[in-house]
Amino acid sequence: MLHIKCPHCGMRSQNEFSYGGDATVKRPELNKEVIDQEWDNFVYNRVSPRGKHLELWQHLSGCRQWIKVERDTATHEIFNTYKANEEIA
Amino acid sequence: MTQSYRIETGGLINRNKKISFKFNGTSYFGYEGDTLASALLANGVHLVGRSFKYHRPRGFFGAGVDEPYAVVQLYRNGETEPNIKATEQELFEGLEASSVNCWPSVNFDIGAINNFLKIFLPAGFYYKTFMWPKSFWYKIYEPFIRKAAGLGVASTKHDKERYEHKYEYCDLLIAGSGPSGLASAYSAAKNGAKVILAEDKPRYGGSLLTSDVNIGNQSGKDWADGIISELKEMPNVTVKNRSQVFGYYDHNMLVMSEKVSDHLPKTKKYHPNKRLWYIRAKEVLISSGSIERPIVFGNNDTPGVMLSSAAKEYLKVYGVLVGKKPLVFTNNDSGYESAIEFKKHGVEPIVLDSRSNPQSEIIDEAKNLGINIKNSYVVVAAQGYKKVKSADVATISEDKKTLGKIENINCDCICVSGFWTPTIHLASQSGNKTKFNEKIDAFVPGVSKQNETTLGAANGVFTLEETLKTSFEKGKELSKKITDKDNEISIPNVVEKKYSKHDKFWCVPLPKGKTYKRFLDFQNDVAVSDVEIALREGYRSIEHVKRYTTLGMATDQGKTSNLNGLQLVSEIENKVVPSVGHTTFRPPYTPISIGAIVGREVGKHSKPTRKSPIHNWHEEHNAVFVDAGVWLRPRYYKRGNETLFEASKREAKNVRTNVGVCDVTTLGKIDIKGPDAAEFLNRVYTNAWLKLPVGKARYGVMLREDGIVMDDGTTTRISENHYHMTTTTAQAANVLSHLEYYLQLVWPELNVNVVSTTEQWAGAAIAGPKSRDLLQKLFPKTDVSKEGLPFMGYVEGELFGVKARIFRISFSGELAYEVNVESDNGRFMWEKIIELGEEFQIQPYGTEALSTLRIEMGHVAGSELDGRTIPYDNALEGLLSKKKDFIGKRSLQREAFVAEDRQRIVGVIPLDKKTSIPEGSHLVKDASAPLPNKKLGHISASCWSVEHDNPFSLAILKDGKNMIGEKLFVMSPLKNKVIPVEIVSSHYVDPKGERVRS
Numbered sequence A: 001m002l003h004i005k006c007p008h009c010g011m012r013s014q015n016e017f018s019y020g021g022d023a024t025v026k027r028p029e030l031n032k033e034v035i036d037q038e039w040d041n042f043v044y045n046r047v048s049p050r051g052k053h054l055e056l057w058q059h060l061s062g063c064r065q066w067i068k069v070e071r072d073t074a075t076h077e078i079f080n081t082y083k084a085n086e087e088i089a
Numbered sequence B: 001m002t003q004s005y006r007i008e009t010g011g012l013i014n015r016n017k018k019i020s021f022k023f024n025g026t027s028y029f030g031y032e033g034d035t036l037a038s039a040l041l042a043n044g045v046h047l048v049g050r051s052f053k054y055h056r057p058r059g060f061f062g063a064g065v066d067e068p069y070a071v072v073q074l075y076r077n078g079e080t081e082p083n084i085k086a087t088e089q090e091l092f093e094g095l096e097a098s099s100v101n102c103w104p105s106v107n108f109d110i111g112a113i114n115n116f117l118k119i120f121l122p123a124g125f126y127y128k129t130f131m132w133p134k135s136f137w138y139k140i141y142e143p144f145i146r147k148a149a150g151l152g153v154a155s156t157k158h159d160k161e162r163y164e165h166k167y168e169y170c171d172l173l174i175a176g177s178g179p180s181g182l183a184s185a186y187s188a189a190k191n192g193a194k195v196i197l198a199e200d201k202p203r204y205g206g207s208l209l210t211s212d213v214n215i216g217n218q219s220g221k222d223w224a225d226g227i228i229s230e231l232k233e234m235p236n237v238t239v240k241n242r243s244q245v246f247g248y249y250d251h252n253m254l255v256m257s258e259k260v261s262d263h264l265p266k267t268k269k270y271h272p273n274k275r276l277w278y279i280r281a282k283e284v285l286i287s288s289g290s291i292e293r294p295i296v297f298g299n300n301d302t303p304g305v306m307l308s309s310a311a312k313e314y315l316k317v318y319g320v321l322v323g324k325k326p327l328v329f330t331n332n333d334s335g336y337e338s339a340i341e342f343k344k345h346g347v348e349p350i351v352l353d354s355r356s357n358p359q360s361e362i363i364d365e366a367k368n369l370g371i372n373i374k375n376s377y378v379v380v381a382a383q384g385y386k387k388v389k390s391a392d393v394a395t396i397s398e399d400k401k402t403l404g405k406i407e408n409i410n411c412d413c414i415c416v417s418g419f420w421t422p423t424i425h426l427a428s429q430s431g432n433k434t435k436f437n438e439k440i441d442a443f444v445p446g447v448s449k450q451n452e453t454t455l456g457a458a459n460g461v462f463t464l465e466e467t468l469k470t471s472f473e474k475g476k477e478l479s480k481k482i483t484d485k486d487n488e489i490s491i492p493n494v495v496e497k498k499y500s501k502h503d504k505f506w507c508v509p510l511p512k513g514k515t516y517k518r519f520l521d522f523q524n525d526v527a528v529s530d531v532e533i534a535l536r537e538g539y540r541s542i543e544h545v546k547r548y549t550t551l552g553m554a555t556d557q558g559k560t561s562n563l564n565g566l567q568l569v570s571e572i573e574n575k576v577v578p579s580v581g582h583t584t585f586r587p588p589y590t591p592i593s594i595g596a597i598v599g600r601e602v603g604k605h606s607k608p609t610r611k612s613p614i615h616n617w618h619e620e621h622n623a624v625f626v627d628a629g630v631w632l633r634p635r636y637y638k639r640g641n642e643t644l645f646e647a648s649k650r651e652a653k654n655v656r657t658n659v660g661v662c663d664v665t666t667l668g669k670i671d672i673k674g675p676d677a678a679e680f681l682n683r684v685y686t687n688a689w690l691k692l693p694v695g696k697a698r699y700g701v702m703l704r705e706d707g708i709v710m711d712d713g714t715t716t717r718i719s720e721n722h723y724h725m726t727t728t729t730a731q732a733a734n735v736l737s738h739l740e741y742y743l744q745l746v747w748p749e750l751n752v753n754v755v756s757t758t759e760q761w762a763g764a765a766i767a768g769p770k771s772r773d774l775l776q777k778l779f780p781k782t783d784v785s786k787e788g789l790p791f792m793g794y795v796e797g798e799l800f801g802v803k804a805r806i807f808r809i810s811f812s813g814e815l816a817y818e819v820n821v822e823s824d825n826g827r828f829m830w831e832k833i834i835e836l837g838e839e840f841q842i843q844p845y846g847t848e849a850l851s852t853l854r855i856e857m858g859h860v861a862g863s864e865l866d867g868r869t870i871p872y873d874n875a876l877e878g879l880l881s882k883k884k885d886f887i888g889k890r891s892l893q894r895e896a897f898v899a900e901d902r903q904r905i906v907g908v909i910p911l912d913k914k915t916s917i918p919e920g921s922h923l924v925k926d927a928s929a930p931l932p933n934k935k936l937g938h939i940s941a942s943c944w945s946v947e948h949d950n951p952f953s954l955a956i957l958k959d960g961k962n963m964i965g966e967k968l969f970v971m972s973p974l975k976n977k978v979i980p981v982e983i984v985s986s987h988y989v990d991p992k993g994e995r996v997r998s
């Protein structure tokens, strides 16, 4: 079970969180004309890398904030966690 | 019965307390502190089971967790548990156990015929033989294998025992209470670190219980006892025996199984049977010790052949002689320790040492005691079927390839020592890439992967002095990092015997013309010849060899067999052992009860049960409840001998003719506040929300980004910047997360807050033609007339002094209202409604009637909004705004979603107007078409229409729009039904919606 540092609450066990997928996906702006490819990339297509992955988790049984977690998908090592609006270097 | 193999004095058992037990129906006795194994051995019982494949007689091989044979079926307090290691099971009064793997009895076993046919059962036998013909599998092969080859039998009864889970955090978790565990725990504890010390056996001390050493002028055991009692007094230390750390998971999470009650005749009141500890440790010290390796020789699985260290443990801990004419077969000095113990107790051992001229302190001691030592000697084969009777022995050449003339020596047990294998499982589970240590012919942990440190014998350190020194230092160093304290510990003086080098020899060659089975894996009957076959047949990877031969599989996980298997592969393949590599160690290290893994989450406790504040009233009025997600909801209120069908029909009919009331507290409720709330709703829902006035409700549908309907419900504008959203019971949690996702991540610029208020409000739906009359009585001061509170209107009112929210919304198609009050007033509200509703013939109705009402009016719910349908499919396309963008809108342009013959909701009536249609049935054009019959759609929900008094269903049907009036067939292979049906509109009642607006 992972140990995730919620930037709002501190170190918490994985079972307080729910996974939310790739954090680098950006929703196309509202009312913007988008071609099929761009929309499909947003809705369906994911890279699923082996290694570093910036992903979303929600601290569901805690502060309910969505956070960003930089995690290694192979080793489960967590390098860093960020608030939703935090700039990521 | 006398215990002919128990010595007069000595051991750590309590001789003042006799314990009687039964094995295979025969009564015996042992002492408090015995294991089942030691008590049986004291009684001279060596035959405990039959082997897995050949059903060869099985005795005891070890004295603890490494035991591959002595697996029994245990009976305790009316329960039975399979696959218990007799070497780990502590004796308790009234214990009963029986052999597994033998039928009809351990002494006469039909399966043993496999032993004489063993030429037909080589490696891969099961794969090869039972492959063909396929149809034989279920009828012939599988029953045969199950009968002949199973291990124990699981109970079919409900397990009455309780299992608990515990979550713990600590600075240092130390697995194993041998010298390295004790020393590191002690120095860490003295530095103020929070320490958990776990020992899988009942007694602490590990090897110190049996080794002849001196620490600080005390015996090893006395020193261990002293440390343990000091640790137990320290508030920062938790010391646990009977507790096996069996798994090392991510981020230094370890799981430990504590056997709380297995050593007792029955579990104490309020105690669990086992407790599973989930421990998050800052540092992990692995002090799990080492396990002695066997030497491979002919018939080395005969009862009476066992590890030399086990023989010593039975003698020193339990006061039991495993034999009276022991033969010790060793390639290192450890064998001499056992020989000396035998000699001290008046038994004459013979030592066969594969080495030609070993010299050391302990060998000198053995010689001085007059022990018969034969150098350059090996055991070629054990003789005897159910018990060792003698041994064929021979000299062996220096290159270990040539045997001398075979002699026969009388003996009743053969104690084998092939040197030591560090127990590296936990380190390996943590991700540590283990490395091969040539000096000890075994793998040891490499560079730490997580925060694990391996100490002592588990790390390949076999001298006590070095073990204690490094362990004291490591405990201090690691705790200092955490507590910043630096207490000096003086390391005690150690007296131990120096060992000479072991012999890199592990397998006795077969003499010419002999075909003895030489076993590598005792639990799975894997012999040297099986591995040879696997390699000959082209298996190269050790992982493949393992699976093909079953070497190192099953409950003992190859604790005694792995390394010898590797040695064999490396020899045949002419590769060095490290390049063969070992198979991956995975948790659990030892078998763990399913009950312990599940813990308290069984039956009703498998999920939380939520009850509405009106629950007790329902209970008092004969409600029959149903699980609705995590909620318990009344399904119907039973009157007399009514069936579900009769009751729900009555309740639904009463709504259509008079008035009914339904507890809708479980509906998800979300409070939405903020200046941008309207804009947010406008993006979340598919329809327009910017112009909804205060005091009005609106029905809305929300989509996922892929265009699929996520949920529906009404949202009411309570005041300028305040909305009250309702969701379906099932989707409440998902919808809240969904809203939070968009507010926090996608549109953080919107000034909106959302919070769940599901528990804060109790809700009652009042539905039926007489509902307005009732409402007027409930709220005499509020104008609830058609004009004062129109359809989709909202007012606040006072219910006999209680603040209430009144919504005019309908789920039933009738004139209807929903009243919400604060949860604490829920029952008050409900009783008032029932009381004042009496004159209008009010009846409460449950979820079954609720479903009937919504189905016959064609209102979609969870069974249509099933994660596979878009708004069009549910006839909700009228709610799709063309003017604005919303979540999921772009996806609705997808080709399949705009197809001419897109699926759509329809109504379905059986032609005979009698036959009920099973939910989930398929709709087909031709009932007699060959299978697979093309499915046109499926029945999503069925009811008995109270309006029309015949069955009615909703279906999602391909090209549903153009299918109205068509005749199709409903097929349910599950219920074996074929029903001719007609497709009709999904709005079966009041299609124009006049009643709700009346």
Ligand SMILES: [Zn+2]
Binding pocket: A006, A007, A008, A009, A010, A059, A062, A063, A064, A065
């Ligand atoms: Zn948090």
